[in-house]
Amino acid sequence: MRFMTGINLVSLPIANLCIFSLPIFIALSVFSLARQPPTLRFSLTVASIFAFSFGVLALTMHDKHLPGIYTSAINGALYLYAALQIIRKTRPHNAVVWSMHGFCLLLASTLFIRAAILCAGWLSPGSALDAIGPELTAIVLFGNMLCLDALILCFPLLDFMDAQSRLSQATQEIIERSKIDVLTGAYNRSHMQSRLHHHVSRCSSSGETFSLILFDLDHFKAINDTYGHVIGDRVLAQVGSQVKSSLRRYDELFRFGGEEFLVILPDTDANHACDIAERLRQEIANLLFDGPNISEQFRITSSFGIASTTKATRSADILLQQTDAALYKAKAQGRNMVCV
CATH class of the missing domain: 3.30.70.270 (Reverse transcriptase/Diguanylate cyclase domain)
Known part of the structure; x- marks a missing residue:
């Protein structure tokens, strides 16, 4: 969008807010898996982040480094929050849950690394790190996309496993009920x-x-x-x-x-x-x-x-x-x- 329309309110602030929605959707999916509605505090925090971020990005959108530093740091923090929610609201003993937790931590790490690279280039303009900064951030973002794809694939797998567990539990309940005499509550x-x-x-x-x-x-x-x-x-x-x-x-x-x-x-x-x-x-x-x-x-x-x-x-x-x-x-x- 930057190359096609130039830097404006749509191509930078709004586009980056759309990127913020990725970890937000991950966190919402965790709430859904836990069969819990999002809390009011979560909704207010997300709304505040979006409103504040739009203002920051609108003011700094013509800077070479600041929008990238800000969006990477906020995105990393949101993925870190999603990782904590996965452990808190789902079954920690499940291998898929631990994989999702790990992918979220990797996503947060790659985004914090990108923020650190951009921050180094911002503090030392013209340095060697500033010169190779775009290549480094491209590599980090590629790793970020791989982690994100793997994380997204975990959700249907976990949902399938949960459905299998509920089916197994329902089958067991039917088997147990078939042993009971309905009138007296004794076994048949x-x-x-x-x-x-x-x-x-x-x-x-x-x-x-x-x-x-x-x-x-x-x-x-x-x-x-x-x-x-x-x-x-x-x-x-x-x-x-x-x-x-x-x-x-x-x-x-x-x-x-x-x-x-x-x-x-x-x-x-x-x-x-x-x-x-x-x-x-x-x-x-x-x-x-x-x-x-x-x-x-x-x-x-x-x-x-x-x-x-x-x-x-x-x-x-x-x-x-x-x-x-x-x-x-x-x-x-x-x-x-x-x-x-």
């Missing part, structure tokens, strides 16, 4: 099978002892018949929530089917499992459920069956059969009890 039966086989395999290889609790809500069909299935679903949900909150963090609750629930108790023998089952039985018996009418409330009881692994345990199905037999024993003896 299909996940129960894989967890049972996992624990039986550990039992066979390392001798781990674990226990199963299978419990059933007594006369649950009568609740559905008397109060309706909506109330019955609320009972199941409330029981599931109560039992989950009462178990240890490493215990696992599953909805076995209908009104039956299964609990896997890792590193737990039969005696300890009986204590846990008895506590759960009492807690369920103490729950108060609302009927269709506000004034109508009722309670339920539950029956528990327990089985524990031994060194001879080789099959999850056999262990389940033992637990189921213990549950039917509790029902046969009058319900609302724990049997092994």
Whole structure:
């Protein structure tokens, strides 16, 4: 523009302000990657720099060195700011982020070097450094453009990696949700099978002892018949929530089917499992459920069956059969009890 139109307000001050917009856009892209809007302080600072720079460049545009010194120094400071924002607002452990940070620092360095070369030529006019100054600044600017191109290419790469990460997270969430029984919040039966086989395999290889609790809500069909299935679903949900909150963090609750629930108790023998089952039985018996009418409330009881692994345990199905037999024993003896 200088060669075509000469030095004027468009070819020097406004053109250099357009160059200032490059690191500003880099910083705005960092805000976008961090999913944060630009701060008011950032916007006011940018507006002030543009207004002040226009005045400085308009007054010094006919000088050989001052516009270049000023624009290089300000541009270097803006790229340095962008480098700091990249580390502050994105993931520092990401290799692409570190590359972007490095490119911004290189850009800032090359611009500060250009400012130093021009400043030396300005302080010593006619010197050898002043004579080769244009060649040196051209080399520095070439390196500057290479760094800028590499930096710009990092943004779509980082955006792609972020999209992949979010897709992976969403997929994992779907997988986790597929394991959950929506009504009770317990794991579903299909996940129960894989967890049972996992624990039986550990039992066979390392001798781990674990226990199963299978419990059933007594006369649950009568609740559905008397109060309706909506109330019955609320009972199941409330029981599931109560039992989950009462178990240890490493215990696992599953909805076995209908009104039956299964609990896997890792590193737990039969005696300890009986204590846990008895506590759960009492807690369920103490729950108060609302009927269709506000004034109508009722309670339920539950029956528990327990089985524990031994060194001879080789099959999850056999262990389940033992637990189921213990549950039917509790029902046969009058319900609302724990049997092994």
